[in-house]
Amino acid sequence: MxxxxxxxxxxxxxxxxxxxxxxxxxxxxxxxxxxxxxxxxxxxxxxxxxxxxxxxxxxxxxxxxxxxxxxxxxxxxxxxxxxxxxxxxxxxxxxxxxxxxxxxxxxxxxxxxxxxxxxxxxxxxxxxxxxxxxxxxxxxxxxxxxxxxxxxxxxxxxxxxxxxLNYQPIGYNLMPQEFTMPELQKLYETILDKKLDRRNFQRRILAFGILDKLEQTRKGGAHKAPYLYSFNLENYQAALTEGLQGGW
Amino acid sequence: MxxxxxxxxxxxxxxxxxxxxxxxxxxxxxxxxxxxxxxxxxxxxxxxxxxxxxxxxxxxxxxxxxxxxxxxxxxxxxxxxxxxxxxxxxxxxxxxxxxxxxxxxxxxxxxxxxxxxxxxxxxxxxxxxxxxxxxxxxxxxxxxxxxxxxxxxxxxxxxxxxxxLNYQPIGYNLMPQEFTMPELQKLYETILDKKLDRRNFQRRILAFGILDKLEQTRKGGAHKAPYLYSFNLENYQAALTEGLQGGW
DNA sequence: TACAATTGTGTACCAATTACACCTTCGTTT
DNA sequence: AAACGAAGGTGTAATTGGTACACAATTGTA
Missing domain, CATH: 3.90.79.10 (Nucleoside Triphosphate Pyrophosphohydrolase)
Incomplete structure (x- = not known):
């Protein structure tokens, strides 16, 4: 100071x-x-x-x-x-x-x-x-x-x-090391200020291949325990440079 | 000077x-x-x-x-x-x-x-x-x-x-007032340095609704005369601000 | 008049997206 | 301990969009 x-x-x-x-x-x-x-x-x-x-x-x-x-x-x-x-x-x-x-x-x-x-x-x-x-x-x-x-x-x-968000993976920098699918979805929904379909979100984000599904689940909530995921850094970096999808 | x-x-x-x-x-x-x-x-x-x-x-x-x-x-x-x-x-x-x-x-x-x-x-x-x-x-x-x-x-x-090119219409600034579909396609191919399918290009670009098809054709080439198009400025401007497509 | 080259248009196929339903599992309630 | 509510896991049919083609029409030229 x-x-x-x-x-x-x-x-x-x-x-x-x-x-x-x-x-x-x-x-x-x-x-x-x-x-x-x-x-x-x-x-x-x-x-x-x-x-x-x-x-x-x-x-x-x-x-x-x-x-x-x-x-x-x-x-x-x-x-x-x-x-x-x-x-x-x-x-x-x-x-x-x-x-x-x-x-x-x-x-x-x-x-x-x-x-x-x-x-x-x-x-x-x-x-x-x-x-x-x-x-x-x-x-x-x-x-x-x-x-x-x-x-x-x-x-x-x-x-x-x-x-x-449309052509770059984001989340690695905003999420903790381990997180659940609903938590990641909430991030996307918050950024976009828009509700997303739970099942379609999961399918799409998994299709990018940037996530690793872990063995454990997150207990504690009064509901079914969701699986934990972490980012696959190698694929994540690749997606960052490649872009998630093309247009033409 | x-x-x-x-x-x-x-x-x-x-x-x-x-x-x-x-x-x-x-x-x-x-x-x-x-x-x-x-x-x-x-x-x-x-x-x-x-x-x-x-x-x-x-x-x-x-x-x-x-x-x-x-x-x-x-x-x-x-x-x-x-x-x-x-x-x-x-x-x-x-x-x-x-x-x-x-x-x-x-x-x-x-x-x-x-x-x-x-x-x-x-x-x-x-x-x-x-x-x-x-x-x-x-x-x-x-x-x-x-x-x-x-x-x-x-x-x-x-x-x-x-x-x-993936989320903005371009062409209005690069093309003359009137142009043919093959000419516009050439522009896209040149920018992308990639061949595009003639028929799919036409369908897709027309689907954006940013083109007006004119009555006349361009004579002179030793082949079938292509139709002339011009940009529909109103829709073009709208597409510029809206973006051509979304991801999420 | 036939020809080569190019344009106009259509269609079958595959992939991706959307809109849903049903079952499972957790803590809580009784 | 059994029933319950709420959330998560997974699947599927319907629709849309993209890809890969084929064929007919038109132009100037040979």
Whole structure:
């Protein structure tokens, strides 16, 4: 944790250590208790929430910068992280610039590269940044007011995720090591915001060949115990690069 | 056309009028005589070709910058133009920086936003920029040596285009007003680099409902005259936003 | 007028998706 | 301990979509 003075010095140097005009914003998706969550921070100054973000060091690849930023807010590394869009409207940080005008670094236009991440909820240790008092998961059904254009960024990420679902396997990054078929289905239903047929979902997802059926079942519920599954990493990776299906 | 001196003055001011560290590169696809083409420029100094590119003015939205750059090289406007990836490796312009080291503006790291465009070949009037002697279409089967990471940028754009083909109608921007079914099929085959069944292609593309069959046929070939089609703009736009098909 | 080449159209077959039903198993209830 | 409710496991018929073909029609040319 940095002191106020160290922070001031950091931002005073920011124009020298970071690339000017470029920022990164991350939409971090997690899944917990049947709900899709997004990691957000609450601004110190106002009743507005924003997405984890940061800047690119002078000699740092942008993918590495995104990873670094993610790690700073979550403590985790080596996660599913993809750029999905660049937000380059000159007015997108107008309000921001006013609020932080005492900070010279923020007094410039930023073009933000949007990344979205899929992470295992339980691995994340949310950590606030220098401008926030709270860093926590927000339920997609109970989203707060967003700062700047972060609602637009979030919405674009969600749309991208839904589209990706059609030709990329997802779940490995969002589910625990072992999970049941109904739990995986709930993930898909939550992302798509749509009910799926239990039997058809199972057949289709199994046909992809990315799951291993385990011997054990999950006892405890007041009903028939479902089988446990885990992802077959080899096939999963293959499906990631190949794409699940073609069109033409 | 600017004189050498005007150019020098322009680049001397570049750090003030353009956002530093940010560039835009465009992969412009055209289709002519059954061949897919990409617009490229040949460097004055070396035997290397590069993609149309440029920079973002201080208060300019990036989409507008991409459009401006495209118009400067082609003369056309209001075309299909989509960002597809950001290239942010710190070494990507290393060679570039050396070659242009007398130009202060180029002596910095650039993160490049990649756009791809689909344009009607005949509308384009290729115009060289300040660093090129030639601006012209290059056949995808006969590509030159690329400068910097432009081969990677081009390849990523082509992969994106192929993927988009699965859930977006394309063709309106690449085909003339009226065209025959075999001509449209050739476009798809060229993009995908794959033969398609004539009859199945026709059934499938017609099922999308984005084509209007015209009364006339195209005479002239030494064979049965094919019907002419045009795109139904209303349905085409709808398909663009809706996506041609879903997965889940 | 016959021919070669190309287009228009149709159909049988297989694969994938959809819409369902029935049985099994778990903890709970009585 | 037997019955029950609720959820999971598995199967199948009907429909849709995709693939692989064949044949007739039309064009300019030989």
């Amino acid at each position: 940095l002191t106020k003075q160290e922070l001031d010095e950091h931002w005073a140097q920011a124009r020298e250590i970071y690339l000017n005009h470029i920022s990164i914003d991350c939409v971090v998706f997690g899944f917990h208790e049947g709900q899709l969550k997004v990691l957000m921070l609450k601004s110190n100054n106002e009743e507005a929430w924003y997405l984890p973000g940061g800047f690119v060091l002078n000699e740092e690849p942008i993918e590495q910068a995104a990873n670094r930023i993610l790690k700073e807010r979550t403590g985790i590394d080596e996660v599913f992280l993809r750029q999905f869009h660049v937000f380059g409207d000159p007015n997108r940080t107008k309000f921001h610039n006013e609020a932080y005008k005492e900070n010279a670094f923020f007094n410039q236009r930023f073009i933000s590269i949007g990344y979205y991440a899929l992470v295992d909820f339980v691995d994340v240790k949310p950590m606030p940044d220098a401008f926030s008092e709270i860093c926590t998961w927000r339920d997609l059904n109970d989203l707060p007011t967003f700062q700047l254009d972060h609602e637009h960024i979030f919405r674009t990420a969600l749309d991208t995720l839904r589209l990706q | 600017l004189t050498k001196q005007e150019l020098d003055e322009h680049w001397a001011q570049a750090r003030e009028i353009y956002l530093n560290h940010i560039s835009i590169d465009c992969v412009v696809f055209g289709f002519h005589e059954g061949q897919l083409k990409v617009l490229m420029l040949k460097s004055n100094n070396e035997e290397a070709w590069y993609l149309p590119g440029g920079f973002v003015l201080n208060e300019e939205p990036i989409e507008q910058a991409a459009n401006r750059i495209l118009k400067e090289r082609t003369g056309i406007d209001e075309v299909f133009l989509r960002q597809f990836h950001v290239f942010g490796d710190p070494n990507r312009t290393k060679f570039h920086n050396e070659a242009y080291k007398e130009n202060a503006f180029f002596n910095q790291r650039f993160i490049s936003i990649g756009y791809y465009a689909l344009v009607d070949f005949v509308d384009v009037k290729p115009m060289p920029d300040a660093f090129s002697e030639i601006c012209t279409w290059r056949d995808l089967n006969d590509l030159p040596t690329f400068q910097l990471d432009h081969e990677h940028i081009f390849r990523t754009a082509l992969d994106t285009l192929r993927l988009q």
